[in-house]
Amino acid sequence: MNYSFEYIDIILLAMIAGFIFLRLRGILGKRTGFEGKAPSEFKEVLKNVSLEKPLKAKENFDDEAKKEFLKGAKIAYETIITDFSDNDNKITNSKVLLNHDIYNKFNEALKERSSRGHYAEITFIGVNSAVIKEHKKIGKILNVTVDFIAEIITCIRDKDKKIVSGNPEKIKKIYDTWVFSRDVTSANPNWQLVNILS
DSSP, rough: HHHHHHHHHHHHHHHHHHHHHHHHHHHHHOOOOSSSSOOHHHHHHHHHHOOOOOOOOOOOOHHHHHHHHHHHHHHHHHHHHHHHHHHSSSSSTTGGOOOOHHHHHHHHHHHHHHTOEEEEEEEEEEEEEEEEEEEETTTOOOOOEEEEEEEEEEEEEEETTTTEEEEOOOOEEEEEEEEEEEEEESSOOOEEEEEEEO
């Protein structure tokens, strides 16, 4: 008889365990969505998202917009300069930052440099200043002209590693005036370099 009671206890315990398992699975199965912490790189994006109304493109180029623009312009400037200094025959990393004409001109210059057997040694030190010279809105297109002052170490060598121009041990200050453009009504927030004035 004792054995019978033991078997009954085991069966009852198994049934209780099964019932608890099914209940837990039912509860856990109803949870949806991401319930962890958002990665730090998304905090700024999530902070500006409103569920009550759709996001609208900001057409006013006010002081706050100018400040944010200059942050991006400095990054774009460094990215483009660094990409152009790479010894590939084609612009790669900064392609999305260039309009069609500028992209083609940069690639032509890279191919010409390569055909001469020259290669660049360029170290980007940093942007000293970036100032908005002017901004004009023509229809839905906003053009912003920026004066950059930056420091780089630049040197061009030939196939025999002889210096053709520049100095690999001297920091050079460069002055550039670039024009960026974007469609202010577009959902795409990216600006593109459309002209180089100096």
